[in-house]
Amino acid sequence: MEWRPRHYIKVTDYASKSVIKVLPADSLLDAANLMIRFKIRHLPVTDTEGRVIGLIGIRDVADALLKKGRERLEEEKVVDWMNDQPVKVSEDVSLHKAVELMLETGVGSIVITDDMDVIKGILSEKDVVKFLSVVPSIEAVANVASPISTYVLAGSSVREVLELMMELWSKHLVMSREGKVVGVISMLDLVKKALEDGLSAPADDAVKRTEVLPPEAPISLAAAIMVSKNKEALLVGRKEPDSIVTEKNMVRGALEVLSKL
Numbered sequence: 001m002e003w004r005p006r007h008y009i010k011v012t013d014y015a016s017k018s019v020i021k022v023l024p025a026d027s028l029l030d031a032a033n034l035m036i037r038f039k040i041r042h043l044p045v046t047d048t049e050g051r052v053i054g055l056i057g058i059r060d061v062a063d064a065l066l067k068k069g070r071e072r073l074e075e076e077k078v079v080d081w082m083n084d085q086p087v088k089v090s091e092d093v094s095l096h097k098a099v100e101l102m103l104e105t106g107v108g109s110i111v112i113t114d115d116m117d118v119i120k121g122i123l124s125e126k127d128v129v130k131f132l133s134v135v136p137s138i139e140a141v142a143n144v145a146s147p148i149s150t151y152v153l154a155g156s157s158v159r160e161v162l163e164l165m166m167e168l169w170s171k172h173l174v175m176s177r178e179g180k181v182v183g184v185i186s187m188l189d190l191v192k193k194a195l196e197d198g199l200s201a202p203a204d205d206a207v208k209r210t211e212v213l214p215p216e217a218p219i220s221l222a223a224a225i226m227v228s229k230n231k232e233a234l235l236v237g238r239k240e241p242d243s244i245v246t247e248k249n250m251v252r253g254a255l256e257v258l259s260k261l
Helices: 028-038 058-068 095-105 125-133 158-168 187-197 219-229 247-260
Strands: 042-046 052-057 088-090 109-113 119-124 151-153 172-177 180-186 233-237 241-246
Touching: 028 042, 028 058, 028 187, 042 119, 052 058, 052 109, 058 158, 058 187, 088 095, 095 109, 095 119, 095 125, 095 247, 119 125, 125 219, 125 247, 158 172, 158 187, 172 241, 180 187, 180 233, 219 233, 219 247, 241 247
Parallel strands: 088 109, 151 172
Antiparallel strands: 042 052, 109 119, 172 180, 233 241
16 A cells, blocks of 8 residues: 555554444344454444444444343344444545544444445444554553553452443453463453353353463554454463553554654
């Protein structure tokens, strides 16, 4: 891709064009299975003409799971759980502006539409990480990582961990066993586990071991590892990890990188 200054890098240069979407009458179970199958956390909701009317996310699915149980997900409709005010931008908006908007609004995805609200793409945190993976940067990963303040204990149930994630407004937590870090749990993997084995199943099986980067590692390296190994989060530390960097953290890093271009 031809390199251009930040104001000329359009959101469509890095957004996903082949968008997986759902209809308002689709079941929440169908939406959840699409997220799990394609390893994505947000699905635009459109009418039959392709116009965007909402956004359904993995957090919405987790909320329904906890309140209704997995047996009811097939009966629950997307329209009853979606966000009907998704953040939208036009195709000519710069990537810098879109990333800035993601941080200002706290959303994990921005929907790209034309003048008629017909969907043209979606920019997710994962897409922003892909941008960082191809842009040289000496910004240290420690500058965007978050200290690990809460640990999930081994043996916790899927319900317990999902409830904690909802309380902390987090999609990723670190599990420890006997004082040692085991790995990272994502909300997406927990939802998958809940659908397969129920909310009372142990969350341990959803834990994924991940790389531990030194604090001085550049965020471009962290992004490249995330993309190549399909990781939503990495750990940061020396002898023992003391921080975590998620795709959401990387959005902050992207704004810094874009501001310097």
